[in-house]
Structure formats: C-alpha cells, structure tokens
Amino acid sequence: MHGLINRSIERFLKDTYGAQVWQTVATAAQVPACGFEAMLRYDDALTLAMLDQAAKRLAKPRAVLLDDLGAFLVTLEPLRRLLRFGGVDYPDFLLSLEELPARARMALPELELPQLLLSSVDQGRYALLVRGAVPGWGAVVTGLLRAMADDYGALALIELRPAEGGQDLVCVDLLEARFASGRRFDLAMPQVPT
Amino acid sequence: MNMIADHRHGINPGLGLAALGRLMPMFLWVGAGGEIRAIGPTLAKLCGGEAGLRAQPLAAHFTITSAQCFVAPGDLRELPGKRLHLALRNAPATVLRGLAVAVGDAGEQGVLLNLSFGVGIAEAVRRHAMTDADFAATDLAMELLYLQEAKAAVMGELHALNTRLESARRAAEAQAMSDPLTGLANRRALEAELERAAAAAMRGGSFFSLAHLDLDHFKEVNDQLGHAAGDFVLASVADCVRRNLRRGDSVARVGGDEFVLLLHDLVDPVKLDSLFRRLIARLEEPMPFEGALCRISASIGVVMSTSYAAPEPRRMLVDADAALYEAKHQGRGRCIVVTPIADVPTGSGESMAKD
Numbered sequence: 001m002h003g004l005i006n007r008s009i010e011r012f013l014k015d016t017y018g019a020q021v022w023q024t025v026a027t028a029a030q031v032p033a034c035g036f037e038a039m040l041r042y043d044d045a046l047t048l049a050m051l052d053q054a055a056k057r058l059a060k061p062r063a064v065l066l067d068d069l070g071a072f073l074v075t076l077e078p079l080r081r082l083l084r085f086g087g088v089d090y091p092d093f094l095l096s097l098e099e100l101p102a103r104a105r106m107a108l109p110e111l112e113l114p115q116l117l118l119s120s121v122d123q124g125r126y127a128l129l130v131r132g133a134v135p136g137w138g139a140v141v142t143g144l145l146r147a148m149a150d151d152y153g154a155l156a157l158i159e160l161r162p163a164e165g166g167q168d169l170v171c172v173d174l175l176e177a178r179f180a181s182g183r184r185f186d187l188a189m190p191q192v193p194t
Numbered sequence: 195m196n197m198i199a200d201h202r203h204g205i206n207p208g209l210g211l212a213a214l215g216r217l218m219p220m221f222l223w224v225g226a227g228g229e230i231r232a233i234g235p236t237l238a239k240l241c242g243g244e245a246g247l248r249a250q251p252l253a254a255h256f257t258i259t260s261a262q263c264f265v266a267p268g269d270l271r272e273l274p275g276k277r278l279h280l281a282l283r284n285a286p287a288t289v290l291r292g293l294a295v296a297v298g299d300a301g302e303q304g305v306l307l308n309l310s311f312g313v314g315i316a317e318a319v320r321r322h323a324m325t326d327a328d329f330a331a332t333d334l335a336m337e338l339l340y341l342q343e344a345k346a347a348v349m350g351e352l353h354a355l356n357t358r359l360e361s362a363r364r365a366a367e368a369q370a371m372s373d374p375l376t377g378l379a380n381r382r383a384l385e386a387e388l389e390r391a392a393a394a395a396m397r398g399g400s401f402f403s404l405a406h407l408d409l410d411h412f413k414e415v416n417d418q419l420g421h422a423a424g425d426f427v428l429a430s431v432a433d434c435v436r437r438n439l440r441r442g443d444s445v446a447r448v449g450g451d452e453f454v455l456l457l458h459d460l461v462d463p464v465k466l467d468s469l470f471r472r473l474i475a476r477l478e479e480p481m482p483f484e485g486a487l488c489r490i491s492a493s494i495g496v497v498m499s500t501s502y503a504a505p506e507p508r509r510m511l512v513d514a515d516a517a518l519y520e521a522k523h524q525g526r527g528r529c530i531v532v533t534p535i536a537d538v539p540t541g542s543g544e545s546m547a548k549d
Contacts, residue, residue, distance in 0.1 A: 037355055037358075038354075038355065039355050040355075078343065081343060082343060082344055087326075088325075088326045088327065103344075104344075106337075107344030107345060107348055108348055186323075187319045187324055189316065189320075189342070189346070
C-alpha cells in the first residue's frame with residue numbers, strides 16, 4: 001500500500017482517537033517506530049493488520065472505522081480542495097469520480113486507488129461500483145461521499161451495499177443538489193501567509 | 195460543411211455571439227477599424243465588464259505582441275495565422291496567448307481571436323477571482339490547476355521526507371564517526387581525516403603533524419578506583435586535549451586509552467615539543483573523582499608530514515607509534531618528536547633522530 005494511504009490512516013487514528021490509541025495500534029500491528037513515510041511503499045498486510053488492530057482496540061466494525069476514515073479525509077484541506085476540483089456541484093462531482101484514479105495518477109503515478117464505475121440508476125439516483133485491490137474501499141468511499149455532500153451543500157442518502165466478487169456498491173440518492181450553501185471553494189490556492 | 199462558404203459568410207451564420215461565447219469564453223472579435231466588436235464573457239470579466247468595451251479601440255484595452263512579427267497599433271492585417279500574446283492594459287501581469295483568424299473575405303470583417311492563459315494560469319485565477327464556469331468545458335485549465343495543487347502537496351511530502359532522511363543521515367554519520375564516551379572522533383573518522391591531510395600534503399602547499407598519545411598509569415586508575423573513574427578520566431583527558439589544541443586540529447580516541455592528534459600546518463619540532471610537554475603537564479594534574487584523586491600521565495610520539503617525501507598515512511601512524519613506544523621506554527610522561535637527521539633541533543634532547 002502506498003505510504004500516503006497508510007499515513008492518512010495514521011493521521012486519522014491520531015487526530016481522532018489520540019496519540020496513545022495510535023501508539024497501541026502501531027505497536028500491535030508492528031508499524032515502523034517512527035510511523036509511515038508518505039512517499040514510500042509498504043506491504044498491504046501491514047495496512048490490514050493496522051486496521052484490524054484499530055477496529056479491535058476501538059471495538060468498532062472495520063467498515064464503520066473505514067467510513068469514518070473516508071469522512072476524515074475530507075477534513076484535510078488540501079485533499080478536500082483536490083476533490084472539489086472534480087465539479088462545480090455535487091452531481092458534477094459524482095460524474096468526475098470515474099476520473100479520480102487517473103487524476104491521482106497524474107500527480108503520483110504509483111498511487112493505486114480503487115476503480116470507480118458510476119451508473120445513473122434513476123433521476124437523482126446513482127450507483128457507484130468500487131473495485132479495489134484490497135477489501136474495504138467501499139466503506140471509505142461511502143464516508144467520503146457523505147462528507148463531500150455536506151461540503152457541496154447537497155442533501156443525499158448514501159449507503160454501502162456489498163456486491164458480487166468482493167466489490168462494493170455505494171448507492172447515492174440525491175434528494176437536493178443545493179440544499180445548503182456548502183463550504184466555500186476558490187479555484188485559487190489559498191496563499192500561505194509569509 | 196463547406197469551408198469556402200463559411201469563409202464567405204464570415205463567422206458561421208448559424209452561430210450567434212452568445213453561443214460563440216459559450217464555446218470560446220475568451221474570444222475577441224476586432225473589426226477592420228481596430229474596434230472591439232464582440233468579446234467573450236470571461237475575457238470581458240478580465241477587462242472589468244463588457245459594458246465599457248464594445249466599439250472601443252482594441253489598443254485602449256490590450257497590448258498585442260507576437261513572437262513572429264511586429265504589430266503596429268491598429269494594423270490587424272498582420273495578425274491572422276500568427277501566435278499572439280496579449281497583455282491586459284488594466285492588469286499587465288495577465289498575459290494571454292492565442293491565435294487570430296480573418297473574418298470575412300480578406301478580413302473585411304476584421305479578425306477573430308481565441309485566447310487562453312498560459313503557464314500563468316494559477317496567478318490569473320487568483321488575480322481575477324475566476325471560477326470553474328469561466329472556462330470552456332473543453333479547456334484543460336481545471337486539470338492544470340488540480341495538478342498544480344496536487345504537485346504542491348506531493349512536493350511538500352517529499353520535502354518533509356528529505357528533511358527527515360537528511361537529519362537521520364547526519365545523526366548516523368556522526369554516530370559512525372565518533373566515540374560515544376568522549377565525543378571525540380573515532381579511528382574511522384581519524385583515518386579519513388588523515389587521508390585527506392596526506393593527500394593535501396602530497397599536492398603540496400600544506401603540511402601537518404601526527405601525534406600518538408597513550409595514557410600512563412590509566413590501568414591503575416581503572417583497577418583501583420573502578421571503571422566509572424576510568425571513564426571519567428578518559429572524558430577529562432578528551433576535554434583537556436581539545437582545550438589545548440587549536441580549533442581546526444583533530445583529536446580521535448582510537449583505543450582504550452589511546453588517542454591520535456592531527457595538527458594542521460604545524461611542523462616545528464620545538465613548538466610541537468613544548469606544546470606536548472605542556473599538555474602532559476596538564477594531564478598530570480590530579481583529577482578529583484568521588485572523593486579520590488586520579489593521577490595519570492601520558493606518553494606521546496610525534497611525526498611530521500615534512501619528514502617524508504610522500505607522506506603516507508599508514509607509514510606515519512607506524513612511525514608515530516614507534517616514537518610513542520620509545521617515549522614509554524625512556525620512562526613515560528614524555529614526548530618524542532621524530533625529526534629527519536639534518537633537522538635535529540639543538541636543545542631538544544627528547545627528539546629522536548629518524549633513520
């Protein structure tokens with residue numbers, strides 16, 4: 001697994017549950033002593049072990065933990081901004097999801113994200129098929145889509161359904177694309193005060 | 195579709211200016227007289243709104259430059275088919291690039307320009323508060339902006355990684371090159387330094403002395419007062435040697451109670467002799483440790499790079515060691531500076547002629 005993903009999980013656990021929980025999880029899963037490096041690759045088994053340890057320590061099903069992780073990712077401003085480049089409104093954003101892995105590869109060629117296939121079931125209803133190399137991506141995407149709906153100010157019901165062959169189906173029922181004002185997004189990157 | 199027919203009819207007759215603006219939000223139609231006839235919505239926004247632009251002279255709002263030709267103000271005949279750069283008069287930092295085509299037969303309807311931002315797109319987006327809707331659906335502007343932010347994030351991570359790796363590398367290097375007890379350089383570091391000094395001396399212009407120092411009566415301190423006292427003595431010796439040498443000199447602990455000193459640009463046997471006698475006298479001062487007094491001395495053998503036609507590190511170390519052995523043999527607590535026979539200084543009774 002790419003270090004960037006492992007580091008996101010590390011940050012999620014640290015920021016949400018505290019350094020002590022992270023330390024327990026990291027020790028139990030045999031994570032390198034100084035944590036993950038974003039630009040290195042790690043064995044997939046290490047990521048899965050870390051998730052299992054976190055689920056056990058927090059007494060939460062792994063899917064719930066991953067759903068929370070998806071929502072957490074949207075709180076990271078650089079990542080939220082990159083996602084917001086997907087579209088001017090939520091339906092537009094949903095349509096851009098199929099391009100997400102290719103966009104990510106544009107920036108980091110070795111970053112492997114799950115394949116995303118969107119189909120429009122009905123007016124305002126979408127089904128997103130999530131096909132990842134490791135299980136669990138569906139839950140992450142579910143949490144992420146829910147948080148992005150809030151970000152866009154859209155009112156949507158989003159739920160995860162298991163699909164065939166270990167794939168996940170994320171169903172999006174878009175009730176109102178512009179329910180609330182949503183969060184601000186300027187195309188121009190915020191300037192770091194010097 | 196017939197290209198000739200299109201050409202005769204000027205801008206495709208079925209295409210209104212509003213539709214043209216949607217396809218090319220940064221188009222600019224300039225009449226044959228150099229006046230702005232129509233302008234795309236995004237370009238109008240950059241110029242502060244469409245209202246004040248229509249029928250105004252082009253030159254009042256834009257400066258045209260082209261890498262391919264000199265463009266005289268008001269002369270549009272040169273423009274078609276050429277790559278152009280346009281700067282906004284109200285925001286000169288915003289430079290647009292594009293292409294002009296003639297409108298109507300022989301351009302009697304003027305020229306149509308389609309413009310876009312070049313690499314300065316991110317600054318332009320900030321300067322003009324542009325949004326997604328300002329760009330044509332086919333424009334790769336969004337991808338470019340996306341890529342720029344993604345790249346900045348990746349570079350930030352890489353930079354952080356490099357910083358961590360660099361400090362880890364430095365720490366590992368320092369650890370590999372130093373003696374943990376005294377903080378002095380270790381044998382490996384000394385050998386590297388000696389190689390450098392010898393190579394520089396070979397090239398000419400620089401010279402150095404090499405001293406091998408061995409403590410006397412250290413074993414007694416260790417045996418009678420314990421290892422803690424021994425360690426204390428070693429650390430104190432390191433301190434004392436460092437204080438009595440110059441900043442650029444090197445001191446290494448190369449064994450239990452053995453030290454090697456490298457002194458740059460100092461090959462005067464008399465000065466070396468008095469320097470090391472003084473050092474030995476300092477080391478002989480009793481060192482109080484936990485109620486007891488540790489008493490040691492030191493024997494030193496010194497060689498100079500100028501004694502050799504080609505100073506060779508291994509040979510110099512062997513010779514310094516031999517001089518040290520001789521100093522021990524002569525009764526300890528003394529220093530022997532090896533000098534070539536011709537250079538034996540008078541009055542330096544402890545200097546040993548080198549054969």
